[in-house]
Amino acid sequence: MKLCLLLNVIDPKIGGVMIMGDRGTGKSTTVRSLVDLLPEIKVVFGDPYNSDPEDPESMGIEVREKVTKGEELMITMIKINMVDLPLGATEDRVCGTIDIEKALTEGVKAFEPGLLAKANRGILYVDEVNLLDDHLVDVLLDSAASGWNTVEREGISISHPARFILIGSGNPEEGELRPQLLDRFGMHAQVGTVRDAELRVKIVEERARFDKNSKEFRDSYKAEQEKLQQQIASARSSLSSVQIDRDLKVKISRVCSELNVDGLRGDIVTNRAAKALAALKGRDCVTAEDIATVIPNCLRHRLRKDPLESIDSGLLVIEKFYEVFS
Numbered sequence: 001m002k003l004c005l006l007l008n009v010i011d012p013k014i015g016g017v018m019i020m021g022d023r024g025t026g027k028s029t030t031v032r033s034l035v036d037l038l039p040e041i042k043v044v045f046g047d048p049y050n051s052d053p054e055d056p057e058s059m060g061i062e063v064r065e066k067v068t069k070g071e072e073l074m075i076t077m078i079k080i081n082m083v084d085l086p087l088g089a090t091e092d093r094v095c096g097t098i099d100i101e102k103a104l105t106e107g108v109k110a111f112e113p114g115l116l117a118k119a120n121r122g123i124l125y126v127d128e129v130n131l132l133d134d135h136l137v138d139v140l141l142d143s144a145a146s147g148w149n150t151v152e153r154e155g156i157s158i159s160h161p162a163r164f165i166l167i168g169s170g171n172p173e174e175g176e177l178r179p180q181l182l183d184r185f186g187m188h189a190q191v192g193t194v195r196d197a198e199l200r201v202k203i204v205e206e207r208a209r210f211d212k213n214s215k216e217f218r219d220s221y222k223a224e225q226e227k228l229q230q231q232i233a234s235a236r237s238s239l240s241s242v243q244i245d246r247d248l249k250v251k252i253s254r255v256c257s258e259l260n261v262d263g264l265r266g267d268i269v270t271n272r273a274a275k276a277l278a279a280l281k282g283r284d285c286v287t288a289e290d291i292a293t294v295i296p297n298c299l300r301h302r303l304r305k306d307p308l309e310s311i312d313s314g315l316l317v318i319e320k321f322y323e324v325f326s
Contacts, residue, residue, distance in 0.1 A: 098151060299317045
């Protein structure tokens with residue numbers, strides 16, 4: 001789970017993470033703690049969409065018009081933000097709304113940005129995503145895939161950039177996501193309850209230490225946190241120079257083909273995740289070991305479910321990987 005989250009921060013194009021696991025296994029805690037590791041980014045000051053001053057593709061329309069006119073942009077640095085999407089959110093709250101009255105009387109496109117605007121260039125987290133209305137999940141996944149959100153009301157249309165890392169978590173006992181929605185998440189992490197008594201005691205003791213003095217607890221991990229922050233920043237900057245051999249690409253596609261994975265998302269995500277892992281490890285070349293680490297999380301949720309199959313889909317992926325790569 002931790003690795004899936006880190007790889008998505010390094011390369012947001014991986015397409016997000018779906019985390020499924022038992023109650024009380026720290027899914028939400030882990031996702032929310034990711035905020036401390038997120039790097040700072042350049043944004044246009046006062047822009048509701050966190051527009052990138054150097055990338056026209058992730059600029060809001062108003063900022064792009066200013067650039068076209070040659071106006072100087074005020075730039076500031078902010079930390080990548082995480083937006084929580086509550087289960088009861090309406091489509092207007094998620095996508096944003098257009099003030100029809102103002103548009104008709106004054107002829108101005110008065111747009112009230114929603115959560116997708118706030119999450120642009122950041123992280124959008126949906127807890128219990130399997131309980132969210134299907135049409136809202138469709139909206140989220142469409143925006144995450146295209147990078148744009150379009151709001152249309154009464155003949156008025158407004159678009160804004162909405163590039164974010166989509167992270168969902170849920171408990172499989174409360175129902176599964178539809179396969180076509182599940183396929184849109186780049187990676188899938190499965191979290192189980194710890195069975196080792198020693199490890200459980202250690203977790204309980206760490207929790208007690210945090211409850212006793214949270215500042216002291218955080219300070220004890222400060223050096224590790226800073227080291228990981230530097231690793232992530234370095235990986236993000238070196239990602240574009242990481243190469244993957246054609247032979248490895250062919251083998252990845254062979255694994256996907258022999259597992260009867262529908263579509264090509266599995267191939268694309270595995271390639272991207274392997275590159276991100278190589279960058280995280282400080283290398284400029286992907287190895288078979290990198291692929292072995294990421295491929296179960298990239299493909300396990302894309303396999304066709306057999307109701308009589310008792311083997312975990314992640315193990316099936318690993319078996320096929322070693323068969324093809326040996």
